Amino acid sequence: MNQVFGPVPSRRLGFSLGIDLVPFKTCTLDCVYCQLGRTTHKTLQRQEYIPMGGILREVEKILNKGKRVSYITFSGSGEPTLHSGIGKIIPRIKRISSIPVAVLTNGTLLDQRQVQEDLWAADLVIPSLDAVDEKTFQRINRPHSSLNTKMIIQGLDDFAGKFPGKIWLEVMLVRGLNDSKEHIQKMADIIGRLPVEKVQLNTPHRPPAEDFARAVSSKDLRRQGRIFGGNCEIIPDLAPAREKILPDEEAKNIAEAILSLVTRRPVSLDDISLALGRPTNEILKYLEFWRSGGRIKSRVYQGKNYYQKKD
Numbered sequence: 001m002n003q004v005f006g007p008v009p010s011r012r013l014g015f016s017l018g019i020d021l022v023p024f025k026t027c028t029l030d031c032v033y034c035q036l037g038r039t040t041h042k043t044l045q046r047q048e049y050i051p052m053g054g055i056l057r058e059v060e061k062i063l064n065k066g067k068r069v070s071y072i073t074f075s076g077s078g079e080p081t082l083h084s085g086i087g088k089i090i091p092r093i094k095r096i097s098s099i100p101v102a103v104l105t106n107g108t109l110l111d112q113r114q115v116q117e118d119l120w121a122a123d124l125v126i127p128s129l130d131a132v133d134e135k136t137f138q139r140i141n142r143p144h145s146s147l148n149t150k151m152i153i154q155g156l157d158d159f160a161g162k163f164p165g166k167i168w169l170e171v172m173l174v175r176g177l178n179d180s181k182e183h184i185q186k187m188a189d190i191i192g193r194l195p196v197e198k199v200q201l202n203t204p205h206r207p208p209a210e211d212f213a214r215a216v217s218s219k220d221l222r223r224q225g226r227i228f229g230g231n232c233e234i235i236p237d238l239a240p241a242r243e244k245i246l247p248d249e250e251a252k253n254i255a256e257a258i259l260s261l262v263t264r265r266p267v268s269l270d271d272i273s274l275a276l277g278r279p280t281n282e283i284l285k286y287l288e289f290w291r292s293g294g295r296i297k298s299r300v301y302q303g304k305n306y307y308q309k310k311d
Contacts, residue, residue, distance in 0.1 A: 022077070
């Protein structure tokens with residue numbers, strides 16, 4: 001499977017079957033906290049980066065295996081709304097499955113009417129908003145030169161007011177960049193006027209693109225959450241989904257499954273164990289196999305070891 005991955009356990013979406021619609025690090029932003037590293041292709045150009053037919057065949061193949069899937073999620077290694085065919089792919093997936101569809105987006109293209117219409121068939125959209133002033137926006141998100149906070153906020157407000165599904169707004173707080181009392185209050189005032197179901201506060205918990213992108217403490221995150229009001233939840237406080245041990249017939253593919261997880265994003269030993277339902281001592285053997293073969297590397301972040309693909 002090239003563009004479809006998982007199902008993987010998620011703190012918000014249970015077991016998520018991920019769909020990657022764009023080439024690695026094709027995005028409208030170059031966020032300092034991105035767990036996938038720096039953006040290599042910063043663009044606003046929408047096009048059919050990956051053929052739709054292949055994506056749909058991959059989704060159907062995995063669904064036919066009968067794996068536990070809570071959401072089919074458009075996310076992956078770049079901004080999914082850059083794919084010009086997302087508005088056709090979502091309805092086609094819903095015709096072959098009753099599993100709800102979620103779209104994780106940075107929200108930068110929601111001011112475009114076509115993008116809004118393309119997401120109409122989704123059940124859940126999770127846009128992000130990390131800054132509400134230009135200085136902070138440039139520091140934390142490093143956007144394409146054509147983007148600004150005014151158009152993003154206006155697009156989000158317009159989309160949220162029309163979208164028939166659920167909207168959860170994610171805010172990623174980075175220590176020293178967008179977590180000042182003044183900025184938090186300004187964000188809370190603006191977000192409080194947006195018609196979203198909930199606000200989800202997050203902070204980097206995997207190795208970021210830039211070493212200076214540090215996490216906010218759990219205590220501060222909860223304190224800041226109170227400023228956003230009663231519909232705010234703290235992502236790190238949510239328990240990840242857990243899976244049972246994989247059937248024996250799938251165990252032979254465990255090495256490839258581990259490599260697939262590691263090449264998508266930095267993951268810890270516990271992350272892999274939860275995702276695949278295998279004991280950590282077994283996972284370690286395969287990790288060492290791929291590490292010694294030069295395919296992956298490890299990195300310590302906030303006292304925890306993470307595995308990621310080797311450059």
